[in-house]
Amino acid sequence: MRFFVLSALASLAWASSDYSGPLRPQVRFSPPHGFMNDPNGLFLDPKGIYHLYYQYNPTGLVAGNQHWGHATSRDLYHWTNQRIAISPDNSDEAIFSGSAVVDSENTSGFFPDQDDGVVAIYTLDTPEAETQHIAYSRDGGYSFTKYASNPVIDSNSTDFRDPQVVWHPETQKWVMAVAYAKDLVIGFYTSPNLKDWTHASNFSQKGLPGDQFECPNMVKFSVDEIDEEKHVLFISINPGAPLGGSTTMYLVGHFNGTHFTAEDPFKLADFSKDNYAAQWYSNIPEDQDPISIAWASNWQYTEEVPTGQLEGYRGSNSLPRVNTLQKVDGTWTVTSAPYDGLSTVKGPLISRQSTRNGDIAVDFSKVDSNAISFDVEVSGIFGPQATGEVIFNFTSSTGEDFLDGGIHLDSGEFWINRAGTHGFTTADNKAFTPSFNTTIPSFANGRFSYSGVIDRSLLEIFLNGGEQSATTSFFPNSPLDVLTVSARSLGKGTTVKVNAWGLESGWNS
Numbered sequence: 282m283r284f285f286v287l288s289a290l291a292s293l294a295w296a297s298s299d300y301s302g303p304l305r306p307q308v309r310f311s312p313p314h315g316f317m318n319d320p321n322g323l324f325l326d327p328k329g330i331y332h333l334y335y336q337y338n339p340t341g342l343v344a345g346n347q348h349w350g351h352a353t354s355r356d357l358y359h360w361t362n363q364r365i366a367i368s369p370d371n372s373d374e375a376i377f378s379g380s381a382v383v384d385s386e387n388t389s390g391f392f393p394d395q396d397d398g399v400v401a402i403y404t405l406d407t408p409e410a411e412t413q414h415i416a417y418s419r420d421g422g423y424s425f426t427k428y429a430s431n432p433v434i435d436s437n438s439t440d441f442r443d444p445q446v447v448w449h450p451e452t453q454k455w456v457m458a459v460a461y462a463k464d465l466v467i468g469f470y471t472s473p474n475l476k477d478w479t480h481a482s483n484f485s486q487k488g489l490p491g492d493q494f495e496c497p498n499m500v501k502f503s504v505d506e507i508d509e510e511k512h513v514l515f516i517s518i519n520p521g522a523p524l525g526g527s528t529t530m531y532l533v534g535h536f537n538g539t540h541f542t543a544e545d546p547f548k549l550a551d552f553s554k555d556n557y558a559a560q561w562y563s564n565i566p567e568d569q570d571p572i573s574i575a576w577a578s579n580w581q582y583t584e585e586v587p588t589g590q591l592e593g594y595r596g597s598n599s600l601p602r603v604n605t606l607q608k609v610d611g612t613w614t615v616t617s618a619p620y621d622g623l624s625t626v627k628g629p630l631i632s633r634q635s636t637r638n639g640d641i642a643v644d645f646s647k648v649d650s651n652a653i654s655f656d657v658e659v660s661g662i663f664g665p666q667a668t669g670e671v672i673f674n675f676t677s678s679t680g681e682d683f684l685d686g687g688i689h690l691d692s693g694e695f696w697i698n699r700a701g702t703h704g705f706t707t708a709d710n711k712a713f714t715p716s717f718n719t720t721i722p723s724f725a726n727g728r729f730s731y732s733g734v735i736d737r738s739l740l741e742i743f744l745n746g747g748e749q750s751a752t753t754s755f756f757p758n759s760p761l762d763v764l765t766v767s768a769r770s771l772g773k774g775t776t777v778k779v780n781a782w783g784l785e786s787g788w789n790s
Contacts, residue, residue, distance in 0.1 A: 298362065300788035302592035303760055304704075304738040307650040307786040308626050309577065310598040312350055313362050315339045317596030318583070319443075319496060319558035320574045321349055322366075322381030324422070325565055327397045331357055332422050333574065334366055334401070335598075336378060342589040347375035349403070351423070356625040357572070357601035358787040367401060367416055367425050377411065378443040378496055379403030381422065382475075383564045388455070389475045391417040400475050401425055402457065404442040405432065411441045413459065415475060434459075434470065434478050443496045443517075446475070447563060452538035456481075458497040458514070465489065467497045467516060469539060481539035484514070489547055490530065492521030496558040499536055500571050502606035502615075511606055512536040513615060514543070515550070517558045519580050523549065525712055526581035527557040533606065533613040545612055552719040553697060553751035554579050555739075556599060572620055575599040577739055577752050581712035587704050587756050588738070599752050600734060600741055609748045610722050616747040619734060623654055628783035635778045638669075638768050646678055646762040648783035652736040655781040657766055659688070661774040662724040667691055669770035671777055675735060680759025684740065688729060690771070693721040695731070695744060697753055704756035719749055734784070735761065 298313030305311060315338050322334035330353050337350030349367040352360045367376050381401045384392060392398030399422040405414045412432035416425035434444075440462040449456045449471075457470040457478065466485045470478040496517040503510055512535055519527035529550040534543040550556055559575035577599045578586070589595045601620035606613055631653070632643040645653050659671050672687035682704075686697035700706065700715035707713050721729060721744065733742045737760070742751045768777045 299592070300786075302588070303651075304588050304756060305592055305594075306597050306736045306739050307652045307788060308358055308623070308734065308736055308784050309600055309739060310352060310360050310574075312337060312594050312596060314593050316342050316344060316584075317350065317576075317594070318344060318578070319378045319576050320560045320598060321378050321403070322401055323560050323562040323574060324381045324383060324399065325562055326383065326399075326421055328421070330355060331562065332381070333360070333598075334381065337365065339365065342593075342595050343584040345375075347377060347406070349376050349401070357574075357620050358623070358626045360787060363423060366423070367403065373407055375406040377404035377406045378558065380445045380560070380563065382446055382448065382455070384475065388473060389417065392419065395419065397421055402444045402446045402475070404444065406442070409439070410435065410437065411439055413441075413444050413457075413478075428476070430476070433476055436461075440464075440493070445496070445498045445560070447499060449538045454538065456499065456538065458499045460494045460497055460516075462493040462495055465491065465494050467494060467514065467541075469541065471539065482541075484541045486532070486543060489516075490521060490523050491518035493519055495519055496560065498559065498561050499541070500561050500604075502571065502604075504606050506608065511613070512541065513606065514541055515559060519557065524554050524714065524717070526554065526579040528554070529556055529559045529575065531615055533615075548612075548614065550575075550615070551750050551752050553717040553753045554714055555754045556752040559599075571604045573602050573604055573617075575752070577754060579712070582710040585705075585710055586754070597739060597754075607748075614748055617750045618743055618747040619654070619741075623734070623784065626785045626787055627654065628785050630780060631783050632779065632781040635776055636768050637776055638771050641766045641777070641779045643764040643779070643781045644678075644762070645764065645781070645783060650784050650786040651760050651762060652734070652784040652786070653764070653781055654732065654734045654784060655764060655779065656730065656732040658728070658730045658778045659690075660728050660776055660778075662690060662727045662729060662772070663774065664772055667724065668772045669768065669775065671771075672767045672769070673733070674765045674767065675761040676763045676765065677757060677759040677761050678763055680757070682757035682759050682761060684735075684755055684757075684761060686742070688721065688731065690729075693723075695719050695721060697740070697742060697751055699753055699755040702755040702757040702761075704758045717751060717753065719744075719751075721745070736784070
């Protein structure tokens with residue numbers, strides 16, 4: 282009985298939340314309270330409202346008692362918390378990850394008099410098995426009725442989870458990608474009606490990293506330069522990621538409705554450690570690029586980070602990202618950039634400066650959100666050997682915390698270091714890796730740029746327009762509120778330009 286009472290209380294308390302804490306992100310989603318991990322069921326409804334469901338424990342600060350939390354937004358930055366969407370029926374069940382689709386043609390038969398019915402597809406986890414279930418919503422995704430004939434797929438396994446469903450127009454069928462987690466296999470199923478599923482194929486490949494696969498997403502990209510479409514299979518890894526714990530990887534190839542064929546080796550979605558379980562929005566117009574949101578944490582330390590004891594929640598999402606598929610240095614690469622250029626939260630320009638060798642300081646202590654976006658552009662990188670470095674350093678005007686990184690032009694190494702933030706360090710958890718790096722193979726046209734969004738306890742960095750990206754959590758004891766960009770030992774003719782904008786909180790209302 283205690284389980285049901287707590288769940289009921291949590292569903293009633295969804296609106297009473299404090300988003301003002303010094304570690305609470307302001308332009309990224311985090312739960313009202315409790316513990317959050319994977320985003321689930323992302324879809325755009327016919328009214329232009331973006332829905333976000335997520336793995337949610339409303340009664341604790343660690344994983345467990347999994348529900349589907351729910352929030353909505355018109356711009357992916359200003360969120361409204363909604364009541365819990367799907368709950369377990371008893372204490373030994375958990376509502377695990379999955380997806381949601383708008384069944385506009387009523388293929389399921391659940392929606393005889395409407396074209397905006399929503400079907401959620403999720404894993405029910407019990408001690409005996411993980412099975413795939415569906416639930417339907419006749420009110421646009423705010424409340425769900427579980428299908429009476431669940432499960433719709435039962436593979437007699439305890440490691441079979443995280444269904445992602447998309448419509449495949451060429452075959453006029455729904456397609457599900459689902460993980461056989463410990464087998465390191467992604468299964469594909471097809472259905473005409475979201476109820477009756479037929480196994481179509483399995484995908485695996487030698488040399489892929491990870492001890493378990495989770496949260497697959499099959500995403501179609503239009504590629505302008507070759508005037509055709511390609512498919513990208515995203516797979517989340519946990520545990521056993523190359524940097525430790527959890528991450529997201531992807532493979533570019535072709536999907537014919539039943540089978541996926543990879544064309545290139547796998548790539549990691551981020552070169553830092555806090556990007557996991559990315560999911561893509563369904564029902565996006567065909568002429569728009571795909572949009573994704575990931576969980577900005579890592580299973581190695583997420584249940585220990587200090588937001589729990591200090592502010593009553595754990596777990597945040599990445600920025601919403603718009604993605605494209607481009608050829609970069611000869612291989613297909615998924616690029617990422619903040620959705621819509623942060624336009625609905627982007628405040629006034631607070632700095633526009635340039636230098637050849639020297640420091641550019643940006644004081645944002647008066648930005649109420651304590652969140653800014655910044656761009657750094659390096660031009661004139663010519664000659665047989667590039668020299669120097671362009672470093673960013675976030676510091677606190679009231680304490681000793683700092684976060685830094687930047688580019689060494691001679692080696693092409695870009696790095697990020699969070700060891701200077703002292704609220705949570707390797708002393709608290711050895712897996713909280715202090716630094717990350719990647720390599721820039723070349724400087725096309727003598728240019729290199731990087732941009733970032735810092736948001737109280739999260740930093741996302743985008744290199745060369747999003748050809749590479751990094752998501753890094755950090756936990757300072759005092760707010761970081763001064764940015765210094767330093768140019769050192771640059772070659773003749775090399776210049777650095779820095780722009781910075783204050784960001785408005787998405788939680789002001």
